[in-house]
Amino acid sequence: MNGVIGIIGGSGLYDLPGLQDTGWVSVDTPWGAPSDQILMGRLPTPGGDARLAFLPRHGRGHRLPPSDLNYRANIAALKSLGVTDVLSLSAVGGLRADLAPGSFVVVDQFIDRSFAREKSFFGSGLVAHVSMAQPVCARLGTHVHEALLALGVPSTRGGTYLVMEGPQFSTLAESRLYRSWNCDVIGMTNMPEAKLAREAELCYATVAMVTDFDCWHPQHEDVTVEAIVQVLLSNADQARALVARAAQAISGDGHAPACACRRALDHALITAPAARDPAMVEKLRFIAGRVL
Template sequence: MTGILGIIGGSGLYDLPGLTDTGWVAVDTPWGAPSDEIFMGTLQQGDKASRLAFLPRHGRGHRVPPSEVNYRANIAALKQLGVTDVLSLSAVGGLRADLPPGTFVVVDQFIDRTFAREKSFFGTGLVAHVSMARPVCPRLGDHVQAGLAALGVPHVRGGTYLAMEGPQFSTLAESQLYRSWNCDVIGMTNMPEAKLAREAELCYASVAMVTDFDCWHPHHDDVTVEAIIGVLLSNADHGRALVVQAAQAVTHDVHAAGCSCRSALQHALITSPTARDPLMVERLRTIAGRVL
């Protein structure tokens, strides 16, 4: 085993057949508590075992709204547990007619329209700037795409995720604006999650599961609650199957150690060593210890 796969998503993702050595682990971080305890387990596939860590993004029972998720604590907790790769699964609205409900989009770009969230581990006393030009891990994306193809799940490789603040959904004017920007899906949770994963030198992939068309669609108001719930349940089943399908490839990838995501901080620290705040340095040991 070369890594530990962390999965951030809905509460039901950890209900996998064959998952053993399981238990909930409470983790405290310098940024407070994550959304919930983290469910650890081992998935045995043939002669290979994959260690997995599941974090309910909104807490069990969906208690925490998107703007109040402690994204820094979530990523830090996974890092502290030894997670090396993060697979983010999230429900989204579709902004294109050819991405109907039930489609999975392996996201490769983001537009961040959130404004009420802490977006960095770094700050006064220790400044860092990481590149977000390519915000997801292409190696991890390859494994995800292969898993979706093997399962026969309708999917698209590549797409732009518009991250909005919420918790309210878009106005019609906003939805039309985002379509004019060539965004593909819209959601409320992948930012600053992806930014923090990059700062923590974790490989990160985002799988956006389309549940409905956003309000731009002329028949949006005709969609029933029952139809949306049906798509949600189907997406959850496919999400669990994807985790099983991709786990072995991700956690036993011999090329993972050389992935550029894992050296994202190599030239990112700007504050000179003599000017660094000792308290900030200590706080950031888990996140940036490799370069501190």
């Protein structure tokens, strides 16, 4: 059986029909506590049970802003619970006219413009450099895209997600700049989440749910929280259906153990073994025990 499937997103995702044996668990990591407890459960599927771990990215009730999220603890907590595949669902603004509110984008690239966040598990005492050329798992992206097609959800395979620091929305000049860079969507949360998932050797895929046109669109110059929440609520049923259908495919994927994401650290550690800080090595066993 494949490992646990981690779901990072909003609280509405947890109301999956058929989800059984649920319970909230507390996890502590060497990097502190994650955004909230994690809801564990199993989803019966024709090919066997899919084991799921749901993490409210901003905490239940949306208590934490993007810059205050403990991204390292979130990813480390999922890893410690046996998660091998992470499906990240995020609300974003659309930077293309054909990505109207309600569209879903299976992202395949990022531009990271965040600046106030810890972005690596590694550091002084044990240095590592992982490849981010292909920042998401293509295998997971295929499962997600096929699930969206089967559900008839308006969706696009492939797109670049511009990650801004926030919590304020873009200025008009910024929005126009990002469009000139050929970015497709804009959000505040998927970096360093994707980088840390790669360091933890987790397969990671992003589903970006478009809630607005950002401020570049002449008919949508003012992005409001009220409008975003309204679209989020309308997307909730589709997001739950997506999670259930994709989880079935992911849990039954016999190619998963050979996925390159799960060996991302094979050639990443650069500090010579004799020069490694023993305390750092012990701390990093939490996420990098396979190579340490």
